[in-house]
Amino acid sequence: MSKRHNSKYKIDRRLGVNLWGRPKSPINSREYGPGQHGQRRKKPSDFGTQLMAKQKLKGYYGNIGEKKFKKYYAEAVRRRGDTGENLIGLLEQRLDAVIYRAKFVPTVFAARQFVNHGHVRVNGKKVNIASYMVKEGDVVSVRDKSREIPMLLEAIASAERDVPDYIEADHNKLTATFVRMPKLEDVPYPVQMEPNLVIEFYSR
DSSP, X not given: OOHHHHHHHHHHHHHTSOTTOOTTOGXXXXXXXXXXXXXXXXXXXXXXXXXXXHHHHHHHTTOOXXXXXXXXXXXXXXSSSOHHHHHHHHHHTBHHHHHHHTTSSSSHXXXXXXXXXXXXXXXXXXXXXXXXXXXXXXXEEEOGGGTTOHHHHHHHHOOSXXXXXXXXXXXXXXXXXXXXXOOGGGSOOSSOOOHHHHHHHHTO
16 A cells, blocks of 8 residues: 555544545544544544644645645635635645546545646646646646546546536546636535634634
């Protein structure tokens, strides 16, 4: 098992949820945390509940670093409107998130690697930074030399996920257009996300 799979499964077990809704998640058979004390789950405090909400959201997008995640929070606060909704929109603007939503890759971890390895273009220009912020109307495409990668073809053929309506994906041309900023209710999370608790955590 690769390190990436290992880390992905550790996140699932630590949080006690099947974070990405994958059929092979170990939480499907063991609904408790790792380690000898994993089954001793206590009722969390308010702080613990807020922390768990933050860890779920960070983990879902490939375990984003704390420093980077706090920048998203600060930007969400700066923008007009509901801060929690703004935070979700910012996370969905990440290039690796768009690649994942468009079903060009099977996991968010694979999406980050796919971008880092130079397989992606944004409006025709090479972008290899997974955290690059895609804007409304931007067209993301897979470069010509990368169109026969088995992982890509398998992800497109998979019936495990659907492409959300805020992204227009053309699997024949291998392009995806970021149509609009999504709201929380638009994002197909397999588990309940609570960005309001994340905002509470940082605003303490």
